[in-house]
Amino acid sequence: MLNIAIFASGRGSNFEALQRAIVEQKFPAAIVVVISNNSSSGILTLAQSFGIPALHISQRQFSDANYFRQNILGILRAFKVNFIVLAGYMKMLDAEIIREYPDRIINIHPALLPKFGGEGMYGMNVHRAVVDAHEKESGATVHYVNEAYDEGKIIAQQRVDVSPNETPESLAAKVLAVEHQLLPRVIKMLSEKNWEKGK
16 A cells, blocks of 8 residues: 655645545555645645645754754654655755655656756746747656656656647646646556555
8 A cells, every 4th residue: 555645835736636546546545644845835725625634844944954854754654654746846855755765756747858857847947948949749757756856767758749839838738637647547556566566
């Protein structure tokens, strides 16, 4: 069983797509806690509407990085988290947290990595870069998280066409729609593999 912590900074549409898929398709996974660094993020309210604990934790609340890291790790242990999903989380995870969960942290990125990845490549910045480069296609990538931005092993990708008159905003909508398909598909696959291994 995957006991998942979702880390997010925004409205939580990927979280919602994943939660609905888990409930409807009954795969061996559960979202047990949501953590956001943004006190006004929509995901905090959304998670609570699903009855899932939702916590605002920001480094600004702590006097140093070590206290912040220990607080996060303490929460993950308290909720028996064994898998982490970064779904629009706008901060780099602390290296110690990454080392604590080797091959147990994934991220969804709104482009076809290794193109258009790295520091600063998030949100509309990515889609603007894709359109400016006159790419013929874009999409979403789910990959494992390591200590470098967007460089972990790719698990799966889903593509969309970039039309000649594409805008960053229209591309963002297209890519988000495939993110909502891709993330649940990957979690279903990983949770079933995990379940088979544990049998």
